[in-house]
Every structure is written in structure tokens, then in C-alpha cells.
Amino acid sequence: xxxxTIIGAGMMGSGMSRPARDNGHEVRLVGTPxxxxxxxxxxxxGRHVPMKxxxxxxxxxxxxxxxxxxxxxxxxxxxxxxxFGVEWFANEILPILPVNIPVLSVxxxxxxxxxGSLVTFPEYLKSRLPEDKKDKILFNAxxxxxTSYELMDRHQTMVYFCGEDxxxxxxxxxxxxxxxxxxxxxxxxxxxxxxxxxxxAYAVAVSMGIGLAEKLDGKEAxxxxxQAALFGQSIREMSRLVKMLGGDNALAGxxxxxxxxxxxxxxxxxxxxxxxxxxxxxxxxxxxELKGVTLESVVIITRMCRALRILGEQGKVDLxxxxxxxxxxxxxxxxxxxxxxxxxxx
Amino acid sequence: xxxxTIIGAGMMGSGMSRPARDNGHEVRLVGTPxxxxxxxxxxxxGRHVPMKxxxxxxxxxxxxxxxxxxxxxxxxxxxxxxxFGVEWFANEILPILPVNIPVLSVxxxxxxxxxGSLVTFPEYLKSRLPEDKKDKILFNAxxxxxTSYELMDRHQTMVYFCGEDxxxxxxxxxxxxxxxxxxxxxxxxxxxxxxxxxxxAYAVAVSMGIGLAEKLDGKEAxxxxxQAALFGQSIREMSRLVKMLGGDNALAGxxxxxxxxxxxxxxxxxxxxxxxxxxxxxxxxxxxELKGVTLESVVIITRMCRALRILGEQGKVDLxxxxxxxxxxxxxxxxxxxxxxxxxxx
Numbered sequence: 001x002x003x004x005t006i007i008g009a010g011m012m013g014s015g016m017s018r019p020a021r022d023n024g025h026e027v028r029l030v031g032t033p034x035x036x037x038x039x040x041x042x043x044x045x046g047r048h049v050p051m052k053x054x055x056x057x058x059x060x061x062x063x064x065x066x067x068x069x070x071x072x073x074x075x076x077x078x079x080x081x082x083x084f085g086v087e088w089f090a091n092e093i094l095p096i097l098p099v100n101i102p103v104l105s106v107x108x109x110x111x112x113x114x115x116g117s118l119v120t121f122p123e124y125l126k127s128r129l130p131e132d133k134k135d136k137i138l139f140n141a142x143x144x145x146x147t148s149y150e151l152m153d154r155h156q157t158m159v160y161f162c163g164e165d166x167x168x169x170x171x172x173x174x175x176x177x178x179x180x181x182x183x184x185x186x187x188x189x190x191x192x193x194x195x196x197x198x199x200x201a202y203a204v205a206v207s208m209g210i211g212l213a214e215k216l217d218g219k220e221a222x223x224x225x226x227q228a229a230l231f232g233q234s235i236r237e238m239s240r241l242v243k244m245l246g247g248d249n250a251l252a253g254x255x256x257x258x259x260x261x262x263x264x265x266x267x268x269x270x271x272x273x274x275x276x277x278x279x280x281x282x283x284x285x286x287x288x289e290l291k292g293v294t295l296e297s298v299v300i301i302t303r304m305c306r307a308l309r310i311l312g313e314q315g316k317v318d319l320x321x322x323x324x325x326x327x328x329x330x331x332x333x334x335x336x337x338x339x340x341x342x343x344x345x346x
Numbered sequence: 347x348x349x350x351t352i353i354g355a356g357m358m359g360s361g362m363s364r365p366a367r368d369n370g371h372e373v374r375l376v377g378t379p380x381x382x383x384x385x386x387x388x389x390x391x392g393r394h395v396p397m398k399x400x401x402x403x404x405x406x407x408x409x410x411x412x413x414x415x416x417x418x419x420x421x422x423x424x425x426x427x428x429x430f431g432v433e434w435f436a437n438e439i440l441p442i443l444p445v446n447i448p449v450l451s452v453x454x455x456x457x458x459x460x461x462g463s464l465v466t467f468p469e470y471l472k473s474r475l476p477e478d479k480k481d482k483i484l485f486n487a488x489x490x491x492x493t494s495y496e497l498m499d500r501h502q503t504m505v506y507f508c509g510e511d512x513x514x515x516x517x518x519x520x521x522x523x524x525x526x527x528x529x530x531x532x533x534x535x536x537x538x539x540x541x542x543x544x545x546x547a548y549a550v551a552v553s554m555g556i557g558l559a560e561k562l563d564g565k566e567a568x569x570x571x572x573q574a575a576l577f578g579q580s581i582r583e584m585s586r587l588v589k590m591l592g593g594d595n596a597l598a599g600x601x602x603x604x605x606x607x608x609x610x611x612x613x614x615x616x617x618x619x620x621x622x623x624x625x626x627x628x629x630x631x632x633x634x635e636l637k638g639v640t641l642e643s644v645v646i647i648t649r650m651c652r653a654l655r656i657l658g659e660q661g662k663v664d665l666x667x668x669x670x671x672x673x674x675x676x677x678x679x680x681x682x683x684x685x686x687x688x689x690x691x692x
Contacts, residue, residue, distance in 0.1 A: 145574030156558075156688060158575035182575070182688045212502075224612045228491030229504035229528070232605025235581075239599055253585055253599025259578025262608075266570045342502055342528045 009035040013080015015148030021056035083109035099136035116310030120193035143192040145263035162192035191247025195256035202234035203264035211278020305329040355381040359426015361494030367402035429455035445482035462656030466539035489538040491609035508538035537593020541602035548580035549610035557624020651675040
């Protein structure tokens, strides 16, 4: 049995405690500064308030100032922060991470650079390692359709673990695979992580179909043709983007791409955003209804289009291949109406 | 304006009357022997009873014995029969079809042969043409996510028209494209038609996830991880099968594959079959609940696996690539329990 330290006690970080505990490992769940109340409550009652569920028995809970203690003797680290916490993780956690302990990250997203290049979080964290730790910590990541509460409820789930070293990935797989948590391993970080990030962007588009339907047909809308067309167009564009990122574009039509897009449109705030935009609300109005929260989906749409414009100017991509993504960008960042450019799709 | 004769007044054949009439064409809707009541009622009231909708104004209705009359002077023919009607169409209609009038077919399916080869319906109909008409009638087909009643309601819809001759396809596109019916044309008959057929098979699998969820969590099941994994695995296998058929496997992750699979799991009898199997009913029990009807999905699962076994023996495919399809076959044709082989997926 191993010692697994999970840093970040949000939904997905905490969710990972289920297979880890079911396999009998010691789990140390460490809150970020934002998770103070979650840890305080869970350490008393075992209750994860935002997830509305009991966490597994036997977890050891730590507040953020106890992180060093929680890392002591750990065999594995799971980075459970969202994309908005990556800078914090790089600044605060990387310097205190012990070397030679592999990290598995649940963080979704891509970062763009002024030259149009895009970087996955495992690559970014690697680049942010202090000099004395260079190449001494391997960053791996999880992709594929997995909502935290369903993992907590032991629903059948298939995911990808990706990273540079297949042996390390196999160790993570041995550590966490259960009869409900099925893991494939892949050396294709850019392919898997590209899908992970992009499915959030395209989930806004497919969910727009739900709002559009309701606007036209009323509450009981049964309209699936438009959603299906948006779904198909999404996978087409994702496939091209994954290829552009240097990944295997077959992943876009598999578990990490199509599968993850599928699960994302069934719930959560990204669906809600798409739905509101489909109803005809402006992004400003939709954001207000979402209590002013900037969603990861909005960030990835913005970043991808910013990068693509630069790559387009360099002649490296044909922007016409990404009609749906640029349409999303125009709705969110330029106040354009939700008038889907069906005739331009290709 | 053209004269379009639609043979087969079922759901999809009749649905095509919407864009055809909206574009001002003369539409002649001809019933098969099974459509007698549909035509009788529609010709009086304009009501399509099974579709629960009014058909567009101005359609001319014909019973099956008036087919020759309905074909007289027609510029285009739409074959609106289901896969169960293809033999009838080949036997009864091909001999009386005028030459040099292109046919566009909505029929979904593939036919298998004793040597394991698989044939699309456009190819099959071509092979069944009488000697004097050989190469004088071109068979084209429609793929992609389009339910008939949504087309009738003018929901935004994207489809593929496929066939041998891009000029003919462009003519069909010019004929039928509207501001809600979006058409891409493709010379890849085997790719598009492979997706059309296979999505029915895999829709059973994804819908099984709905029944499984309800069995475990009760009526209000919110379980999407398993459906998403099944969706992703479906597209992976479809992609391999489309490639095996000689088509472009990118279609599996696009409008005809992923898009059409998406729309198919939201309703209809294929969803119902998968749901019942997921609940734990045997295929025999599920079939009884479906009033003894053999679904196209069941036929395609059976045919594909029969063909694959032969191709596997010939060393042309690795059957391990199709774990989900063979699992479906075992449930339907061998009475196996709905115990999804998650660990075998690849």
C-alpha cells in the first residue's frame, strides 16, 4: 500500500480519494487556501459539502499550512487544483515537492504564448520546476469522461493517464484501477490534454443547441438534430486541433474527446453557459447569471482563438477549419449574437 | 423547379418532403404496400399519422399501384424505404425506374456476404439493376444526424449526401438545401454508409448505459460516466470498422458517426432496446416489450459480427478491436448477460 497526497480538495481532487481508498492506500487530502472550509468540515464529519457526499473513511485531512507535513513520506502526489490554481501550485507547491515522486494532475486546460504556441499543464509544470529539481519530478495527467461525484459513487468510468514515462503511468494505473475505474495509459500528453481542454470549449457549443431548442419550441423541446450537428462539428474541429498540437487526432473521436464532450454537456456550469447563450442571452448576461464566475471553457475558447489567429497569420493553420470555435469566441469576446454559422461548417 | 418522386411514405421518406416543398418542387409521395393507410389518410387530411404531424401543403399522394404514374416525368427519385424494404425496392421498383434519373436513398444498413465482405445499399441497388439499365441509374444516399420529425419541424440539421458522382450530388444539394437543412457532399459511399449503419448498432450500447444507471441508482439516475465511456468506445470501434470498409475513418468522429450516434440515443426503439438490456432484461424479453419487432440495430450487429468472424479467420481483422460490438452480439444472439467488458476495451 502506498501513501498518496492529494493537493487540492475541490471536486476532482477529492473524487480521486475514492479509488485510492478502495485500493487500501493511505490518502492525505490537502486543501488549497480556497479549500479551508471543505477541509475543516470533512475532517470533522467526513462530509464534502460542495460535492454533497461523504468522503471515504480513513482519509487524513490537512489544511494548506500543513502541506509539507502531508508530503512527508508520500509515494505519489495528485495535483487536484483547477486551471485557475496552476500558478499557485507552481509558485507554492513545486518548491516544496520532494523529488522523485511522480505527480498525477487532474487540471484541465492549455496555456498560450505570444508566438501562438500552446502548452499543456504537465509541460508547463515541468518548465516551472526549480533548477535543482529539473527532470526529477515527472508530471502526468488524467483525461477522459469522469465527473467527480460519479467517481465517488463508483460509477463505471474510463479515463486516460498520460505522461512521458509509460512505466510510471503503469504504476499509477496499478495504484488506482478498480473494478469501476478503468484506466488506459498513453504517452501522448498533447493529444490527451488537448482533448481535455478543448472538450470544455466545445461543450458550450453543443449546449447552445439546448437553449436554441427551448427558445424555438418551449420548455419541452425535444430537439436533437442541432445538438448532434454541433457535436459532430465539434469533434471534427477538435480532431484538427489535436493534430495541430502534435497529438494523435484519433483521440478526439475516442474516450478523451467524444466521450468527455458527451459527459460534459450533461451538467455543470459549462452546459448552463451554453444553454443561456442559446436562449439568446449575451455573454455578459449569462455571466451575471453564473454569479460572475469566469469558466474554464471561456478561458480555453479565448486562448485557443488567440493562438490560432497568430498561427493563421504565420500560415500554419487555416482558420476556416475552426468555424465553430471562432463563432464561440465572437459570442463570448465580441458580443456577437448566437447565430450559428451552419453554412460555413466544414 | 423539379419533380421529385419519393417512394416510401414512412417517417424518413415523408420527412424529405419538407425541404423539397419548401424549395418549391413538385413532390409525389408514393406509399409502399405497407404505407397504404398513411397515404389514404394523408391524401385526405395531409396528416402523417405515425409522425403525428401535418405534411407540407401541395404534396401529390400515390398508392403503391400508382407508382408508374408517379414516376412519369420525375426528375429525381428518393428511395424512402427502410432496410427491410430494400429487397422489395430491388424487385418491384428497379424494373420500372426510368433510366438517367438519379436516386437518393435514406435507407440505413449494410449487407454481408458469405465471404465476409460488406456491401452498402447504393452498391447493392446498383448490382441489382436489370441488364438494360446497368450504369444508367446512379444510387446516392443520405447519412448524418437527422430525425424525420425534426426535419419536418425545420430544426437545424446537417447531413451528408454520398455517391459516385459529385456533380449529381451537387444537384441534389442544390435541390434540397434550405436555411435549416445543411448538406455536405462526399464521394465516400462506404465511409458515410458505414457510419449510417454502425451508429444504430452502437446506439444500443450507449443506451444500455441508461438502463444500467437506472438499475443501480433508481429512476432519477444521473449517471453519465458509463454512457460517455461507451460513447467513446463506440466511436473508436466505428472508426476501425469504417477504415476496414475502405472509407475515411475521420467520418466516424464527425457528423455521420459521432453526430448521428448522438441523435440516435435520444429516442426511438433502438434506445429503448439498449435501455431494456441495460436494466438486465434478456434480448428475448426486450424484444417482447418491443412487440416482437426486429430492429435494424439488431440486424446490423448480427451481420457485422458474422462478417467480422469470417474476416478474423482470414487474418484480415483483429477481433479484439471490436470488444463492444461482439459483446452486443453475445447479448442479442447468445443470451449473454449485459455485463459490459470494460477491462477489455482498447
